[in-house]
Amino acid sequence: MKRKNPIAVNLYFALAYRFLIAMELYTLCRLAFYAFNQDLFQNITFSKYLYMLWGGLKFDASALIYINAIFILLHVIPAPFKYNDGYQRFCKWLFIITNSIGIMANFADFAYYRYTLKRTTATVFSQFSHEQNKFKLFIDFLSDYWYLFILYAVTIWFFIRLYNMITVKRESRFKWTNYALQTVLMLGIALACITGVRGGWGFGTRPITLSNAGEYVDTPDQMSLVLNTPFCIFRTLKASKLKPVNYYDEKTLNSIYNPIHQPADTAAFKKLNVVFLIIESLGKEHVGSLNKDLMNGNYKGYTPFLDSLIGQSFTFTNTYANGRKSIDALPSVITGIPSNREPYILSIYSSNETTSIAKLLGDKGYETAFFHGAPNGSMGFSSYTHLAGIKHYFGQNEYGKTGDTDGTWGIWDDPFMQYMADEMNTLKQPFFSAFFSLSSHHPFRLPEEYVGKFPKGPLPVQEIFGYTDMALRNFFNKASKMPWYNNTLFVLCADHATLSYFPEYQTTPGYYSIPIVFYYPGGDLKGKTDKIVQQIDIMPTVLNYLNYDKPYFALGFDAFSKNPDNFAINNNDNFFSFYQGDYLLIGDGKINNALYNLKKDRLTKNNIVDQEPAVTEKMNKYLRAFIQQYNNRMIENKLTAK
Structure with a gap:
């Protein structure tokens, strides 16, 4: 697989070249993802898709910096030993193995997306953690999508060939000027990596997350065409996963609290401007x-x-x-x-x-x-x-x-x-x-x-x-x-x-x-x-x-509305603050930590949770209904009136 006469180039040029190889492969993965699932994405024009590909570069760069952080660090250390053949062989296989795993994650979503209609996130690890037949599931997947494994093997072969086209030119002498210049380059590359991971630079710029893909699409389902799977996994490693809740049957739940609003009357719509x-x-x-x-x-x-x-x-x-x-x-x-525990x-x-x-x-x-x-x-x-x-x-x-x-x-x-x-x-x-x-x-x-x-x-x-x-x-x-x-x-x-x-x-x-x-x-x-x-x-x-x-x-x-059962809610440290009538209830639907009468106790010094069981029970009923509607609708993607 190795070229007989690879081209010897400057180490930093080699680093940039190999990063660009990975970027190109991620773009090819994005094209293949669309090809395998094109029937699920309707009414996307050619110009719109080009805009999605452009937007995807930001997410690819972020994911690849995460994956290759150690590889990049090993190349930018200002030291002469990084030019040794053994050191470069280690870097080569580190690069190929880690990026092959990232490419594999993208390939898996070529097929798996049809079952979830979302890019795979870190929740996949907990999703299959309790499965007793993981090996059988893998074999079944292999038999159904054997052609993906062949395509993956060809891609990795091509990946290795591209890597081997160049080699790092040795430095004949490593002087103090080399240390100084490479230290400056190391700082510059570190700044570029921070910018790439964040998706931009600026005082008010947050590190990009999944929702930033919305900038390049018309509907939420199209975000998967902009994202890549490794990015989705990295950005959700610490994300909160909601759990299904079943306090009430559907009829009872909707009678207590229903987030589907129906037209109140037949009066004509008022075309007021809204600011x-x-x-x-x-x-x-x-x-x-x-x-x-x-x-x-x-x-x-x-x-x-x-x-x-x-x-x-x-x-x-x-x-x-x-x-x-x-x-x-x-x-x-x-x-x-x-929001619930984390920003929506x-x-x-x-x-x-x-x-x-x-x-x-x-x-x-x-x-x-x-x-x-x-x-x-x-x-x-x-x-x-x-x-x-x-x-x-x-x-x-x-x-x-x-x-x-x-x-x-x-x-x-x-x-x-x-x-x-x-x-x-x-x-x-x-x-x-x-x-x-x-x-x-x-x-x-x-x-x-x-x-x-x-x-x-x-x-x-x-x-x-x-x-x-x-x-x-x-x-x-x-x-x-x-x-x-x-x-x-x-x-x-x-x-x-x-x-x-x-x-x-x-x-x-x-x-x-x-x-x-x-x-x-x-x-x-x-x-x-x-x-x-x-x-x-x-x-x-x-x-x-x-x-x-x-x-x-x-x-x-x-x-x-004259509805007396309305409430307000916010969440902090995994407990809800639930306001209804004159009262504030603090709890999580299972445990009621505190109850305050805000009309009589504005400074919330007198916890009466044990003194007002009827009030606590009523408020907890509505709190549970909210939690059930919120969690289940989020999990099942039912946030519209359809």
């Missing part, structure tokens, strides 16, 4: 009009404009985020799906078929857009919003004016919101748009011209809330002069709460308390009630308010 304003870290604590009981009624808060807007809006006394991270918020608000869009279930308010309104003829002033790709928002059916994405790339950046996260809120108002004015009505702010984020800096302009509080973020509140004021001032303004329903909420100062917010419910405000300048939607409302309630509340006329899936409730 979501999601404010970074704006805990309810910092809004004066929502805390009139603090400091003996003298608390002013840090958001004077929002206070005035709330006076013209409808809001609620008990409003909660469903998570504590920005990445938890978008699926909760736009898709009606909260980072979970192994992120490729499930879902719906969203953007998709549903898009089907009604709405134009849809998302605005976020960070570099495109930050936080995985562009990938998620694409999967959620939002057609237009406006980020820092589209904004273009680099002089308005804060140097860390992206464009300051005020200029970006002015830009957003102008862009929204170009959208065809009716439209849906969502905005996610960023200035009220650590390191809590202000534009120089605003330093000292806003009240400072005991927490550094509170001064920044003054700036973002001003940005909101300027946005509404500009929007109010536009023709679409009076025909628009605005929904303002936070992505999550942040640092707390008052003891009333240094509690479990306080850590999740955020404002949720509905403002309709052209209508009479005004008032305030004590009802419990959460982020996942926003989607069904808006759709029902518009008289949406088709069934849809959302795990939340209509906040304007």
